[in-house]
Amino acid sequence: MQVDNNLLSLGLILILSALNRAISTKYKTPPVIGLLLLGVVLGPTFLNLVKYNEILHWIGEVGVLLLLFQAGLETDVKRIRHESKQAFPPALGGVLLPLITGFILVMFMTGDVAESLVVGVIMTATSVSVSVMTLYDLGKMKSIEGRCIVNAAIIDDVIGILLITVIFAIFSKDEISESSAYLPFVKIIGFFIITYLSGRYLIPGVFNNLKRLLLEQSVTTLAIAFIFIFAWLAEYAELAAITGSYFAGLFLGQTLQHHKINSNIEIIGKALFIDIFFVGIGLKFDLLDMTLNIWFLIGFNVLAIFSKLLGSGIGARLTGLDNIRAYRIGSGMIPRGEVALIVANMAMARNLISQEILSASIIMVIVTAIIPPIMLKHGFTKLQGKTLLD
Numbered sequence: 001m002q003v004d005n006n007l008l009s010l011g012l013i014l015i016l017s018a019l020n021r022a023i024s025t026k027y028k029t030p031p032v033i034g035l036l037l038l039g040v041v042l043g044p045t046f047l048n049l050v051k052y053n054e055i056l057h058w059i060g061e062v063g064v065l066l067l068l069f070q071a072g073l074e075t076d077v078k079r080i081r082h083e084s085k086q087a088f089p090p091a092l093g094g095v096l097l098p099l100i101t102g103f104i105l106v107m108f109m110t111g112d113v114a115e116s117l118v119v120g121v122i123m124t125a126t127s128v129s130v131s132v133m134t135l136y137d138l139g140k141m142k143s144i145e146g147r148c149i150v151n152a153a154i155i156d157d158v159i160g161i162l163l164i165t166v167i168f169a170i171f172s173k174d175e176i177s178e179s180s181a182y183l184p185f186v187k188i189i190g191f192f193i194i195t196y197l198s199g200r201y202l203i204p205g206v207f208n209n210l211k212r213l214l215l216e217q218s219v220t221t222l223a224i225a226f227i228f229i230f231a232w233l234a235e236y237a238e239l240a241a242i243t244g245s246y247f248a249g250l251f252l253g254q255t256l257q258h259h260k261i262n263s264n265i266e267i268i269g270k271a272l273f274i275d276i277f278f279v280g281i282g283l284k285f286d287l288l289d290m291t292l293n294i295w296f297l298i299g300f301n302v303l304a305i306f307s308k309l310l311g312s313g314i315g316a317r318l319t320g321l322d323n324i325r326a327y328r329i330g331s332g333m334i335p336r337g338e339v340a341l342i343v344a345n346m347a348m349a350r351n352l353i354s355q356e357i358l359s360a361s362i363i364m365v366i367v368t369a370i371i372p373p374i375m376l377k378h379g380f381t382k383l384q385g386k387t388l389l390d
Contacts, residue, residue, distance in 0.1 A: 017275040039282020063273030072249025087151035093315030098123035127337025149332035191237035199251030331375035
């Protein structure tokens with residue numbers, strides 16, 4: 001029996017999402033995996049209880065913007081600058097090798113350049129929520145490896161967002177893009193100029209003077225307004241809306257109000273919007289009705305694991321760390337998550353990737369969330385190493 005009432009569907013999803021977060025906290029697993037599986041179970045794959053519709057789609061789109069806004073808000077620009085020398089090589093290695101291997105794999109299978117590039121970008125994304133949880137449990141969050149993993153993951157996501165921004169602009173099928181080869185790039189340049197000037201002057205001028213402007217009680221409302229405005233500017237420039245929301249977070253993160261904004265946006269996002277996005281991905285498709293190439297799926301996941309392990313590990317070695325610490329850092333960079341799913345979902349909406357790629361990406365997120373904790377625990381408890389940085 002399918003639930004046809006939108007209010008009832010939302011209520012059911014939110015209750016089950018809350019239970020999922022409780023279970024995830026108890027068993028120390030990333031909530032995103034449970035949310036994806038919840039969508040698969042409620043959708044046409046199993047129970048066919050909830051139907052994906054425009055309302056769920058809109059709520060999910062807002063959830064994506066809030067999620068990327070938070071990512072920008074929590075990006076410590078000063079810390080990245082300070083520790084970039086150590087974090088950048090593992091980050092760069094964790095982008096280049098997955099990008100190249102993902103591109104080659106899909107080019108060999110389909111010969112589609114756009115699809116191959118998108119898959120390469122999906123491979124570059126890093127979600128360290130799993131690794132961070134494991135590092136906390138091991139008491140290694142403040143270790144050289146822990147700091148390097150977190151900073152490198154942030155750099156990875158920034159590079160990934162910029163890459164997918166360029167790819168969407170180049171391979172956009174809009175009439176405006178087809179009528180002029182240069183117009184999209186002019187718009188992109190205009191977007192970055194406007195966002196930089198706004199972030200450098202307008203945002204600090206408003207948010208650092210809210211009390212004087214009698215707007216102190218409206219800090220969250222104004223933050224959400226800037227999310228939507230920056231997202232609109234990005235879409236107008238034929239970029240992904242998440243690019244705008246990320247930069248809105250990046251600039252607001254430098255203001256005096258960033259802690260209050262972060263706390264309030266997290267409550268709003270997790271209360272409704274963000275969970276709906278990930279459940280919605282599972283609701284969209286009947287995974288049992290898909291014709292997945294088993295060899296492609298295996299290759300996709302094997303490359304996802306080893307390209308990060310080797311790419312980031314080699315980058316860590318170049319900073320002077322030994323093989324054991326490079327292994328730990330490479331292991332911590334393996335998980336994919338929110339950004340990978342967001343990129344895959346948006347590319348699917350733009351007809352740049354197939355349904356099979358999206359399904360493979362969902363499975364990859366689950367697989368790469370299960371393996372790294374085992375590898376990290378082995379790396380810290382069974383292997384010991386010293387470097388000149390001790």
